[in-house]
Amino acid sequence: MISGRTRLLDAARELLTAHPELEPTTRDLYETAGVAAPTLYHHFGTKEGLLDVVVEQAFTEYLERKKGIMRSGDLVVDFAAGWDLHVAFGVDNPVLYALMYAPGRTSDAAATADELLRAGLQRMNDAGLLRIDVDTAVVMTTGMAVGCVSQLNRLRRPATDPTADAMRSALLAALTTVPSRQRGTETAATPPRAARLLIDEVAAQDAQFTAAESALFIQWLHRIADTTPTAQEAQSE
Structure with missing residues (x-):
């Protein structure tokens, strides 16, 4: 029974x-x-006591899914994947998420999330990847994640909304010493995306190209990327 x-x-x-x-x-x-x-x-x-237990159960299931993700060997890539999972959990479970992070409310689930986040950031710090201290990184990451989820839920947007990607990229730029192209937060490089990434690389390799070669190469890359050259690039052409 x-x-x-x-x-x-x-x-x-x-x-x-x-x-x-x-x-x-x-x-x-x-x-x-x-x-x-x-x-x-x-x-x-109380009703809140019941919902607290449900929060813990749901978050435990979320952690099991998170543990199931294969580690890439790249701490920053893994951090970005963890951000995506966190945002997805919050968007999929808006009421439970709001209960987890309600002002003045103590949540074992939120405490567990903070502990796991701190452990991951400590590993990044030990590897020399953080530009700020771990305590500040934990507060920044949690604040931005909660803000991101709250905004997406308020606007009724999915976890895949570009806002989440933009906030993740901004957070990684503030936290890490890793150049943006090495953070592992870009999706697969389509030809236009790859071309946009190469434009800066070519511009930075003046010693390997003559002025005419560099200008022509950049012009081709802009055509592939379907973008307009900057004024400085246009002058060099």
């Missing part, structure tokens, strides 16, 4: 899966579970 506690937990997950953007009411919870209101108070004290 399924216990009242389990029924309530299942009901909370069911309601939040069906409407992840809506926090269920106490009545919603005990009616969906098919139990009387005192059963909820007996097992969890």
Whole structure:
């Protein structure tokens, strides 16, 4: 026989899966579970107590998925992948995420997230990849992640929205000493993307090209990338 506690937990997950953007009411919870209101108070004290347990369960499942990601061997690439997973979890579970990071609320799930983040940033620091101290990096990363998720949820945008990529790139630029092209945050290099990346490289290799060769090469790359040369580049042509 399924216990009242389990029924309530299942009901909370069911309601939040069906409407992840809506926090269920106490009545919603005990009616969906098919139990009387005192059963909820007996097992969890309050509705918030029940939802706290659901948050912990959902976040534990999220951590299991995160652990399943194969490590690339590149700490910055792994950090970027962790950011993507975190944002996806927050967007997929807006109510649970808001409960995790509610002002003045203590959440074991949020504490666990901070511990894992700190461990990853410490590894980056030990490898000489951080430009700031670990404590500041933890605060910056958490603040930007929570802000990113909150904004995406407010605007009802997906985790794949360009805003998330832009914030991740800005964070990595502030945290790490790694040049942008080596941060592993770019998607696969299509010909236009590869051309845009090469333009700066060619411009920086003046010693290997004559002025005419460099200008012609940059002109071709701009054509592939479908961009317009800067005024300085145009003058060199």
